[in-house]
Amino acid sequence: MPATLTYPGVYIQELPSGTRTITGVATSVTAFVGRAWRGPVDTPTAISSPADFDRQFGGLWRASTLGYAVQQFFTNGGSQAVIVRVASRTAHDGFNIAAAATIDLGGGTVLNAASAGTWGRDLIASVDYHTKDENDPTPDPNLFNLTIFDDAATKADALARGGSGMREAFLNVSMDSASPRFVTTVLSQQSQLVRIATLGAARPANVATIVAAVASGDDGTDLQDADVVGVDGDPATGIYTLRKTDIFNLLCIPPLTAGATGTDVALATWTDASTLCNDRRAFLVVDAPVGWTVTAAIDTNPADSGIGAFSALDRNHGAIYFPRLLASDPLQENKLESFAPCGAVAGVMSRTDGARGVWKAPAGIDANLTGVLGLSIAGNPGTLSDSDVGKLNPLGINSLRGLPTIGNVVWGARTLEGADILASQWKYIPVRRLALYIEESLFRGTQWVVFEPNDEPLWAQIRLNVGAFMQTLFQQGAFQGSSPKDAFFVKCSSETTTQTDIDNGVVNIVVGFAPLKPAEFVVIQIQQITPQS
8 A cells, every 4th residue: 555645755665576486386296095004094194205104104014015115116216105094994705894902001991002903912001100290298190101112123023014113101191181181182192002992080000011902903804996995075085085185196006915916906996096186186107907918918908908998097197007026025035026016116207307307208218117126027027028018108008128237117108098099188198297287386376366356467467477487397498499489378368368257257377388298219310321532
């Protein structure tokens, strides 16, 4: 607002610049959905290192493929992940659903392990009355100290499953619900190990060691597809809990069970996951079925189990990789095992994004698969030949190859809509992911426009701000063209927003860009010449 001019002199007013910086979003936050040894169920949890996964989800576990995929993700350059632990929700083949272990502290107070699984059987609790007022003439009868140990680190079998050896101490907790140190509240907010299941009338007995009930807690049975997909409701479960996350860019769903004869994720689950990725502007990394051979893979009949079956997916939001990986298993004395490639491939994507940008294809001799000792085709060691890749690539199947000297690499950059016959604008992964990056960045960076006066001054600000963001990408090498006008355009004017749009509260912004496409085929022409005399 202008200053009130009351005296002769100089007045200074600060005017808004009209520039609002649009910041690019993250490009490689990877969501993993699967079974884990421990940790919260149906709760997206952000981690940034293998140590985070070990601490919160128990590390590698032979009964699960999730831990291996996460480990391969970080080994290959991944930096940010979101973990959704799912467990069996209904009884299968006579097994129970996953349940939490219990610790009876006495006096009517019973603790539950903080999450389902047999890991809770390794918990040990102790109670003492050495509280802050123990020397007072009339100490508070509700106060006590509670210490919880995860003793798995001292047991060889449990350690192999990921025991953490954690210790938690909660001093001066109270049985009084009116106290700020009410034990139920303190444990729910601060403990990673236990929760109050039943609260007794008086504080538990002063006991040095109380061991969890060895028959309590259940890991449930092997995952079913219904456990992974879950329910898209309130509360959401399975993959749909990812709607609670601020952002994820890549989605990996490792196989339901491990090994060369493991259970694949069903086609219907991939379909639901690709639809979720479309809704959230994310990209799905699909693992090829464990039994695929080259012949089986190139079957385009939708009724069969080859690439044709994946036509039901939202194909431009996903890519498939074949074959599987051979890597050492630390829980089996480093024996070679077959693993789905999704975690390693997502790590390569993350590494490429950081080094070159989301517009660079995550493939080529720089896209080496760290920690991978070989490849597995239909459960047997093997690699793909040039002829094999020539059959797979035109159908949109990305190959993993072992190359002499270079090693094992990602050797394909097509989406599931990348078959030559489809002639899709989203044929290539970097083009699709760059578009998703721009969409999400502009979606978040133009929120200030809502409720602004819809006229030329607003349109000019939009052109300025969006244009500055696109100019930055051009300078980073994200687009084709030798000049900005060849590389992108931003339109927001009476040409895009008519009076009818204005009357309806609509402002239309049109952004176009010329994407870089990977050089799949390098042709070198050689000609002999005759020297002139």
